[in-house]
Amino acid sequence: MWNLKRMANQLEVRTYELVSVFPLRLTRGLRIFKTSSYLVSYKMDLISELPEALLLRILSLLPAQDVASTMLLSKRWRFLFTSVPRLEYDDNYHSIEYGRFSRFVDRFLFLHEAPAIVIETLHFKLGKNCGAEDIRVCIRAADKCCVRELIFEIDGGLASSESPPIVLPSSLYAGCRMLVTLKLSKVILEDVSSSISFPSLKTLSLLSVEYPGDEFVSRLLSSCHVLEVLHVEQCPSDNVTVFTVRVPSLKSLVLHALDDDDDDDDDDDGFVIDTPSLEWLDIVDHREGFCIIENGMPKIMTARLDVIYSHSGETMRSITSVKRLDLCLLTSENEYPSGSVFSCLVHLKICTCDTEWMSLLMCMLRHSPNLKSLRLEECHLVETSDPRPCWSEPNSVPECLLSSLEAFEWVHYEGTEEEKKLVAFILRSARCLKKVTICSSSTKICCCCCWFLAKKKRFVVGFFCFFFAFLPLFFLKHSFTPSFVFPIKGTFYKMCWVEKL
Incomplete structure (x- = not known):
């Protein structure tokens, strides 16, 4: 198997030797590049002899500035860079001056205007040198090249003191109708009165994004009629109180909320989810908020809940059809959804950081008759002063221990008396282990x-x-x-x- 990253690094080093050390000199019709200790001439190497498809994959791993420089390597490379399907632009690469970045992007993408050439991915890494005009150039370039995947990644936070925040213009919402994947990180979305349209968008990633408000989030998601994957990481300053996700076509949902230690009113923060086609759910929320799931999730297959809600049982009631479940709950036995049976559950993982985790474990074992795999792991740091769980042996053995449990794993086992009793009970009762x-x-x-x-x-x-x-x-x-x-x-x-x- 080819080591593409290693080849890309070698190609980047050679490109740097050719174009970044000393200027080009012409000697008797032969182009020669002079370095500090030796001369590098045009010479076919092992990388140049690879198939074109493999060369394009290697070039896709390099920054766009280096991709353009490869045209100087040999005749084989002269126009090869114009067919690269994935381009990554970094305005901090080799300390590009302000204004040169947008000109480079505009001129480089001008060479990709051939109808047969389709750029699959444009990845922009923008920093303190980036301005509003650079953003407009990037969006115009994405629209001109019919890009399928667009990634905006901002170097620094939303409230950076070194430079003003980067606001994405309204042209993004209507000018990129061919987008299939959109990934935004540490940007500010501008409110628009006109309609938002992403008719082809299937994957959306919003990491530490600042929104105009709750209503804008609903408008944005409702405009994605074929959206299947949504990944959201909320930051404390995102201007959203209730993040509402109502997308009938959604299959994978990741919602992570960063805790704000200075915010005492996080009880009002939470999620509202209405996704009847969802198959994968991942919620991490350490705010004292809420999560409301409307209309259930009959197709859910995998779920992860890492929350401290006081009523997390209502959330669990909506995911009883899961086959793989990962739980870290601030939950006692009384919070378990009464009457709920996880009849399809096969793999269960429970975090042992909470005081009442043993009660939750026994509830899950009693109501998971087909469980085959059980994993216990301390996923979060536990203070030594925190009270530890108490083991109370049940009057009857759960059905899954008698008929189905085949694998038992415990990570970060401490060997306390309570833990020893639990291990003894499982090993003594599990007949199919x-x-x-x-x-x-x-x-x-x-x-x-x-x-x-x-x-x-x-x-x-x-x-x-x-x-x-x-x-x-x-x-x-x-x-x-x-x-x-x-x-x-x-x-x-x-x-x-x-x-x-």
């Missing part, structure tokens, strides 16, 4: 886990230790991992690993 992974940062804990599993005589136990000081010299020299096999009635269970991080 085939693989167990317990990861800890304590050698003592790992040894105890090995002894516990070995005593049960139900598993093949492998023990990995990456602190070589604890391993015998023999194992260091021969890279050998000790393992213990315990048969049950003449048969062997599948592999069970107890790992040491």
Whole structure:
């Protein structure tokens, strides 16, 4: 397999040698480029002998300024750069002066006006040297080339003291009708009275974007009639209180809200979601707000909820058809949606950072009859002063432990008495268990886990230790991992690993 990034780096170095060190000189009809210690002449190399399609992929990994410079390498490269499907412009590249960036973009894209040439992606990285005219040139270039994917990435925040914020003009909303993918980062969207139209847009990414208000967000999303993927990262200064997503065609939705420690009124902040075709949902919101899901999500397959809502159970009630679920909730047993059954759930991951996570775990086990994989992991930092969960063994064993659970994994296992009781309950009750992974940062804990599993005589136990000081010299020299096999009635269970991080 070709290492395209490595080839691109080599090509960038050679291009820099040719055009950035010393000016071009003509000597008896032969073009020669003089460097500080040697001469580089036109000479076909291994990269130049590659197929054109592969060369275009390599050029797509370079900044547009270097792509244009490759025309000086040889006759083979003279017009090759005009067919590159992906172009990335960076106005901070080699300290481009103000005004030169927009002229370079305009002149370079003039060479792409041939009807047979279609630029799939235009990626603009704009910084403090960028002005309003540069933005208009970029949007005009995207419209002229019928670009399918347009990316605006701003260097710095919305409230940068070094330069004024970058406002995208109204021409973006109506002038790029061929766009299939639009990605905006750290920009300000301008309010417009005219209609917004993105008839072909399927993927929209809005990262730290400032909007005119709540109503504008609804207008923007309602204009994307075929939108399938939406990724939103809200910043505290985005001027939006309730982010409303009503898109019937949407299949993938990511909503991340950055917490503002100075905002005491974040109870009013939240999401309203109406996406009946949604298959993938990812919500991360550490504000004390809300999330309202209208009309349910009958097609949902994968969901992640990392929230601190006081009524998160209502959100969970709308996603009972998921097959893969990742939960980190500030939720007690009483917050679990009563009467809800996750009959399709196969893979479950629960974060162990909250005090009541064991109660949530038992609720999920009781109402997930077909669960096959369970993963416990501490995904967030837990203060040592925080109260830790209490284990209360249930009166009856959940159905999934008796009939379906095959894999159990615990990352950042601490070995407390409560955790030991939980592990003992799962290993004692899970009749179909085939693989167990317990990861800890304590050698003592790992040894105890090995002894516990070995005593049960139900598993093949492998023990990995990456602190070589604890391993015998023999194992260091021969890279050998000790393992213990315990048969049950003449048969062997599948592999069970107890790992040491």
